[in-house]
Amino acid sequence: MFLRNTVYTIIIVTGFFGGLELLLAAIGVRPVLLSEDPLVGFAENIPLFVEVTRPDGSVNLETAPNQWRLFNYQTFPRKKTRDTYRIFCMGGSTTHGRPYYDPVSFCGWLRAYLNAADHTRNWEVINAGGVSFASYRVAKLINELKEYEADLFIVYTGQNEFLEERSYGGLIKLPDWLINLNATLSGTRIYTAMKHLVDAVRPDSPANTSQPSTLSGEVDEILNHTIGPESYQRDDTLKQQIITHFRLNLIRMARIARSKDADLIFVQPAINIKDMSPFKSQHKDGLDKQARTEWNSLYQRAKKLHQKEEFSEALAVYRQALGIDDRYADLHYRIGQAYFELGQYDEAEQAFRRAVEEDIVPLRILNSMQAIVAQVASQEEAPLVDFPAIIRKAYLREYSHAVFGEEYFLDHVHTNMEGYRLLALALFDQLVTQGIVTPDASWNDARRQAVEHEVIASLDPGIEGRVLVMLGKVLDWAGKFDEAYAAFSNAFEVLGPSPMLYDRLARSAYIRGNRQEAMRHLREALEKFPDMPGAHANLAMMLEEQGKRDEAIEHCRAEVELDPANHSVHARLANLLEQKGDDVGALEHYQRSLAVNPDHEYTLVKLAHILIRLHRYDEALMYAQNAVRINPQQHRAHYALGLIMQKQGGIALANHHFSEARRLKPGYTVAEKNPPAKPKPTGHHKLGQAPTGIGENEIRIP
16 A cells, blocks of 8 residues: 555656646746856857858858857858758867867868768768867857757867866855756756746845856966966865866756757867876975975986986885875876886876876866766766777787877877877767668778878878977967977978968077077078068067167167067167167157057156156156056156156155155165166066066066
């Protein structure tokens, strides 16, 4: 009797909620998980594809021009034919095909295989991989693309989760099981209806008040705002929050695809662990000065042993340092190198992977995130293509080890052309297994190889050089300046001289601290390309650093002849002339700089001081006041105002501005009897620009 009543109760409750779900579906309620990310918002919606009407009246979808910077150009019919099978490849730059292009991305290879192997369908394989796209942006994009009659989404994501700055506030202070339960419930219309009801009657509900982070519609990487990875700091709490968000995004992708009866395949990402050192290392918290000194002594001793190829001895000393601090990523990486040289490949792989886990700039998918990809694929009943397993088999066929590195990877995450081809072939086999693809009788290894030769033959012969340039830019952006310089040097060997490559080589040499090498590249560039923009300005900056003022002036004059509207070079030239005692010449170029950029703070302050020396106080007053208007914290401008007020009899105002200068810059001399202090260059400049601060110049090589 009890069992029968229990069964009846379950049937009634299930029937009630099932009926309610159907009713809500009939009136158009969509599950909230399918339409919004509960942890981040987006400032605007920027579509990837736009409709274009062709001359015959048909409508195509094409990659929007404002998206070409991050996406491959793709086009396909808005309305697909009955025999069309439409596949969207989703993810970040690996899906995009970096550092190559769409034809040899895994999407491009898959497209070539499908079109050659199965003629029963019209195959559309659309590359929707966006450079630097993290999983939350991929999920948002799938939500857009699901309306375009997708049959299958292939998702390769997980490398870019830490690229953009964001916070989660209190929304993510929930255990994983509760977030997973919330994800499950938010996939129902009943939950959605209840949420909308609560939000309507409670304006202060968490949904309305706790949205912690609103992201730009376009990617904004942290590394775009710094030199390399300097802005990153260890934050284990934020790291775990990002990992939790990653899981939720994968769940959303699967649910969104399913809501439109589209299939989805997850790809397990692979990474380079052997031949890419950590992007940033940081000591563990709480390490005192004595321990840090002892650790550094051991670390340096081990490095010297390592350089002498005494790997066993180096390993022993590295282990001693490990006993003091086991969170310094580069230490684990060097231990991995020592193990690898000793042929202990399993131990090497373990150490290399620990280095990735401890990297303060996690630009490679972490072990726990790889586990999440597998778990979500199983939970959502989505096939999983294990790319690391594919690469491992390729290694074991060709090498004595399977420690992922330069053999298949060009940088930290992007494989070579063969790696992309192997992944495409595995995806092809997966589609055959699922019964989506039925190869023709003529499909065999010989036909496959013929397709591969056709793809390679269709490529631009200069692709190798352009790939090296792209690789150098990626490494430069990520703070790997030595590796970037090597990539640009190799590109130079392949492509030959060009202004762009000379500029890149000079910038990379400069930021690596090799000024002579940078100057050599610039002098060679000017011999071959006398009108090369910026080369004279960059040479002038470095010559000024070396105290070669006259030669620097000569190059500044040459630059302003080529580009009279370059306010920064006018300002640099004026500063050099001022140092030489030519106040009249300096005044001319400061004024020409200001004519181009009226709000250039550096120029305003310099003009004020030079006019004070020329006793032209009324003019000096105007420039100093403008400088303070632009930056009220500019101590040199306050000092100039103090001098002007003093000369014009405004003693109270003079004392006020002198006090402000002292307050803003403690220790700065503002005694009325002293002449205006000149800015003292520190030797840190941005290539191609005059100082941006007043006497405190910064180097930032984009």
